[in-house]
Amino acid sequence: MSNALRLYRRFLGISLRAQMEYRASFLMQSLGNFLITGVEFLLIWALYDRFGQVPGWSLAEVALLYGLVNTSFPIAEVLSYGFDAFGSTVKAGEFDRVLLRPRSLVLQLIGQRLALKNVGRFLQGLAVLSFALSGLSFDWSAAKVLLILLALVGGVALFFGLIVLQATLAFWTTESLEVMNTMTYGGAETAQFPLSIYPAWLRTFFIFVVPLGCVTYLPVLAVLDRPAPAGLPDAALLFAPGVAFVFLAVALRAFQFGVGHYTSTGS
Amino acid sequence: MKAYAAILSARFRTLLQYRAAALAGLACQVFFGLVRVAIYGAFYALSSGPQPMCFAEVVTYIWLGQGLLRMIPMSVDGEVRAMIQSGSVAYELTRPLDLYGLWFTRSVAGLSAPVLLRCLPLFLFAGIFMGMQPPSSWEAALACAAATCCGLLLSAAMVTLLTITLLWTVAGDGITRLALITVWTFSGIVMPLPLFPEWLQPVLKILPFRGLMDTPFRLYLGHIPPGEALPFFLHQLAWTLALVALGRWLLSRGMRRLVVQGG
Amino acid sequence: MPQIVVEGLGKQYRVAERKAGTLGALGGLFRRNYCMVDALKGVSFNIERGEVVGYIGPNGAGKSTTVKVLAGILVPDAGRCEVNGRVPWRERIEHVRRIGVVFGQRTQLWWDLPVIESFELLRDIYRVEEAAYRKTLDELVTRLNLGAILDTPVRQLSLGQRMRCDLAASLLHAPELLFLDEPTIGLDAVAKLAVRDFLRELNHAHGVTVLLTTHDMDDIEALCSRVMVIGEGRILSDGTLDGLRAQVSSERRLIVDLERENGSFEQDGVTVERREGHRVFLRFDPRKVPAAELIGRIASRHAVRDLFVENLPIEEIIRRLYERIPA
Ligand SMILES: Nc1ncnc2c1ncn2[C@@H]1O[C@H](COP(=O)(O)OP(=O)(O)O)[C@@H](O)[C@H]1O
Ligand SMILES: [Mg+2]
Numbered sequence: 001m002s003n004a005l006r007l008y009r010r011f012l013g014i015s016l017r018a019q020m021e022y023r024a025s026f027l028m029q030s031l032g033n034f035l036i037t038g039v040e041f042l043l044i045w046a047l048y049d050r051f052g053q054v055p056g057w058s059l060a061e062v063a064l065l066y067g068l069v070n071t072s073f074p075i076a077e078v079l080s081y082g083f084d085a086f087g088s089t090v091k092a093g094e095f096d097r098v099l100l101r102p103r104s105l106v107l108q109l110i111g112q113r114l115a116l117k118n119v120g121r122f123l124q125g126l127a128v129l130s131f132a133l134s135g136l137s138f139d140w141s142a143a144k145v146l147l148i149l150l151a152l153v154g155g156v157a158l159f160f161g162l163i164v165l166q167a168t169l170a171f172w173t174t175e176s177l178e179v180m181n182t183m184t185y186g187g188a189e190t191a192q193f194p195l196s197i198y199p200a201w202l203r204t205f206f207i208f209v210v211p212l213g214c215v216t217y218l219p220v221l222a223v224l225d226r227p228a229p230a231g232l233p234d235a236a237l238l239f240a241p242g243v244a245f246v247f248l249a250v251a252l253r254a255f256q257f258g259v260g261h262y263t264s265t266g267s
Numbered sequence: 268m269k270a271y272a273a274i275l276s277a278r279f280r281t282l283l284q285y286r287a288a289a290l291a292g293l294a295c296q297v298f299f300g301l302v303r304v305a306i307y308g309a310f311y312a313l314s315s316g317p318q319p320m321c322f323a324e325v326v327t328y329i330w331l332g333q334g335l336l337r338m339i340p341m342s343v344d345g346e347v348r349a350m351i352q353s354g355s356v357a358y359e360l361t362r363p364l365d366l367y368g369l370w371f372t373r374s375v376a377g378l379s380a381p382v383l384l385r386c387l388p389l390f391l392f393a394g395i396f397m398g399m400q401p402p403s404s405w406e407a408a409l410a411c412a413a414a415t416c417c418g419l420l421l422s423a424a425m426v427t428l429l430t431i432t433l434l435w436t437v438a439g440d441g442i443t444r445l446a447l448i449t450v451w452t453f454s455g456i457v458m459p460l461p462l463f464p465e466w467l468q469p470v471l472k473i474l475p476f477r478g479l480m481d482t483p484f485r486l487y488l489g490h491i492p493p494g495e496a497l498p499f500f501l502h503q504l505a506w507t508l509a510l511v512a513l514g515r516w517l518l519s520r521g522m523r524r525l526v527v528q529g530g
Numbered sequence: 531m532p533q534i535v536v537e538g539l540g541k542q543y544r545v546a547e548r549k550a551g552t553l554g555a556l557g558g559l560f561r562r563n564y565c566m567v568d569a570l571k572g573v574s575f576n577i578e579r580g581e582v583v584g585y586i587g588p589n590g591a592g593k594s595t596t597v598k599v600l601a602g603i604l605v606p607d608a609g610r611c612e613v614n615g616r617v618p619w620r621e622r623i624e625h626v627r628r629i630g631v632v633f634g635q636r637t638q639l640w641w642d643l644p645v646i647e648s649f650e651l652l653r654d655i656y657r658v659e660e661a662a663y664r665k666t667l668d669e670l671v672t673r674l675n676l677g678a679i680l681d682t683p684v685r686q687l688s689l690g691q692r693m694r695c696d697l698a699a700s701l702l703h704a705p706e707l708l709f710l711d712e713p714t715i716g717l718d719a720v721a722k723l724a725v726r727d728f729l730r731e732l733n734h735a736h737g738v739t740v741l742l743t744t745h746d747m748d749d750i751e752a753l754c755s756r757v758m759v760i761g762e763g764r765i766l767s768d769g770t771l772d773g774l775r776a777q778v779s780s781e782r783r784l785i786v787d788l789e790r791e792n793g794s795f796e797q798d799g800v801t802v803e804r805r806e807g808h809r810v811f812l813r814f815d816p817r818k819v820p821a822a823e824l825i826g827r828i829a830s831r832h833a834v835r836d837l838f839v840e841n842l843p844i845e846e847i848i849r850r851l852y853e854r855i856p857a
Binding site (some may be wrong): 028029033050173 | 295298301302305306308309310311318442444445448449452457458462463
């Protein structure tokens with residue numbers, strides 16, 4: 001374990017130095033990412049500006065959803081670069097090297113690079129989250145703090161799982177499925193709104209298939225002391241973030257399964 | 268000219284091979300079309316005052332956008348980027364072709380191949396099941412088609428320009444991503460431009476991004492009568508020419524740099 | 531028990547067939563034909579501890595595929611494969627801890643890092659004890675002459691330097707088994723010699739088992755006590771170099787330098803390969819015409835300045851062997 005940590009630190013050091021070598025580019029990237037979220041927020045704001053509020057949701061409450069998504073998504077992105085770029089790793093035959101090392105594949109892929117450019121987004125998400133939490137007047141309790149933390153960690157697990165699933169496809173097709181990116185980004189975009197605005201089938205999709213709602217909408221309902229959506233017991237709200245870990249476990253299993261179908265590249 | 272046609276067709280064939288990508292892309296586009304329609308549906312349901320577009324128009328606008336989604340610059344040409352990063356771009360100079368023309372042609376193919384493949388099934392689906400309206404008139408349809416072609420050239424000019432900037436920032440995703448998100452936002456794909464705040468409208472009118480999606484879509488909807496389309500075409504073409512000129516100038520400078528460096 | 535046991539190994543790759551033309555490409559969107567490429571069709575062999583085995587065959591014969599299966603990178607479709615009593619892909623981590631692999635075409639080092647940092651990273655990855663690492667590193671640096679390039683980033687190394695570093699990198703954890711896939715490809719003569727010398731010493735001093743694929747027959751002659759030939763995914767021959775030679779042809783070559791340029795050599799069992807000025811290259815089969823007899827006959831008939839007998843060059847043997855592989 002301590003060796004694993006040491007190794008991870010070493011990987012991090014290397015990745016930092018590599019990113020610093022192209023310093024101008026790195027700064028541009030971070031700035032770019034920061035501005036991207038700014039633009040996203042502008043869009044949401046424009047929507048609210050024109051139409052007023054979503055029924056039953058104050059701006060602070062929606063900000064809580066937005067904050068949760070935009071805090072956990074960038075953390076997942078920082079960690080998952082190796083999976084995010086996995087398609088090109090496989091195409092270049094570089095995964096051979098990973099397989100030749102006596103270490104867990106997940107550790108090596110996480111260590112491949114720490115995508116620090118996402119820090120800007122993280123800070124912004126954190127700011128919105130604290131704005132939401134300070135603006136909301138609800139009864140604080142230890143359980144609620146725990147639930148929010150759990151939702152955050154669950155969110156990281158969920159987005160990480162999505163990116164792992166995307167990586168898994170690379171074992172079967174060399175086509176660049178950048179559309180999977182739209183899935184993760186689009187998912188993040190979707191989860192920024194309360195699920196109640198979506199038609200029933202979409203709600204079901206985001207709770208049971210790609211359980212984004214389980215780490216945003218449902219725990220937020222519990223924090224705000226609201227009833228569960230029809231068909232779900234109230235207790236389900238508390239356990240919802242756990243679903244994300246199941247999702248991640250399934251995604252990792254799928255990845256392991258894919259490794260058995262890795263075909264390398266002809267040399 | 269023949270050389271460019273050959274490049275166009277070769278590139279087209281390569282892109283057509285990506286079947287899984289095409290199918291997955293189509294599914295994604297449909298899915299997020301549904302999500303967007305749902306979001307606007309919710310907002311429209313509770314708005315009382317008059318809006319610049321009615322909901323049916325927004326739905327049509329969204330589906331048009333999903334159909335032509337890939338015509339928006341999404342990324343720079345991956346192969347050219349790899350060439351620049353590995354330094355082998357210098358070999359491109361040995362080809363008896365105008366480099367700008369080559370990259371521009373590649374961009375045109377890369378932007379149009381996925382659209383040609385996906386827009387028809389998507390429009391059929393949206394028209395039958397999702398309430399996408401037909402064009403407001405034959406003239407509107409023609410004008411929209413013409414504007415889409417101009418939009419394609421404009422888009423290719425943007426992609427090529429972004430590709431060229433890679434000559435300066437080797438590992439640079441930075442500028443490209445920032446530029447792409449700007450294009451993305453102000454083209455109308457995420458949110459129909461008429462729905463942006465009023466005070467932003469004059470700026471949006473001048474910016475080139477409107478020419479990618481908003482102009483053809485509003486011609487389609489009849490927001491812009493075909494008879495008044497001329498200034499909009501001129502807007503698209505003027506920006507295209509400007510971006511091409513800028514791209515050519517940058518490329519010639521970038522190449523000189525490259526040659527000096529490579530020694 | 532042998533260190534490597536391979537039995538009836540089979541591996542197929544699925545390759546998409548591409549149709550010509552835009553219409554064909556369009557059609558490919560709806561119906562796509564795949565064809566299966568049989569890279570390995572029942573490959574079997576054993577390798578004992580301490581052997582140095584050459585693994586040769588034409589391009590696309592399946593050499594790299596075999597090495598990748600043995601290294602635990604690929605999972606075969608059929609057959610059995612055990613290395614040190616382990617199934618490589620099933621116990622990947624335990625397995626790769628004990629092997630070293632070098633792919634000549636591709637570096638295992640971190641492109642942007644100075645060599646020494648790649649080495650330190652590998653030390654941590656393989657959990658090598660500091661003392662053992664120091665000792666191994668010193669030895670490798672001396673023997674591969676790496677002292678001057680340790681602080682250079684890998685991307686700035688020449689091919690020969692990079693290959694030496696790659697070799698060192700694959701040996702830092704003192705593996706008992708080394709797989710080399712075309713380690714001398716693209717190297718100049720001096721660099722090749724250095725690599726060969728090093729490998730020979732490594733095998734002698736540490737008893738490391740080596741499986742080596744190469745297209746350079748000098749590598750084989752210099753290093754390998756045993757050669758396996760693969761073609762079209764099957765092992766065609768397995769044995770010593772001399773055995774291989776005997777299997778393909780027992781022919782020898784007689785080179786004669788004449789005083790004058792002309793002279794006829796028409797007789798049974800001898801063919802004239804070519805002439806270069808005063809020099810004539812003859813090929814004969816010693817089982818039909820014993821060398822001594824042939825030399826006597828030629829010396830009596832022609833004014834001979836010099837003459838010598840040699841084996842067919844190994845390249846020639848290999849060429850003939852490859853020609854027998856049905857394409
Ligand atoms: N990753 C791959 N995908 C598809 N086909 C492959 C792949 N790797 C190798 N092949 C094919 O399998 C055969 C054997 O390849 P390989 O083992 O690399 O041969 P060698 O190393 O002897 O040149 C060749 O026909 C090659 O084209
Ligand atoms: Mg090979």
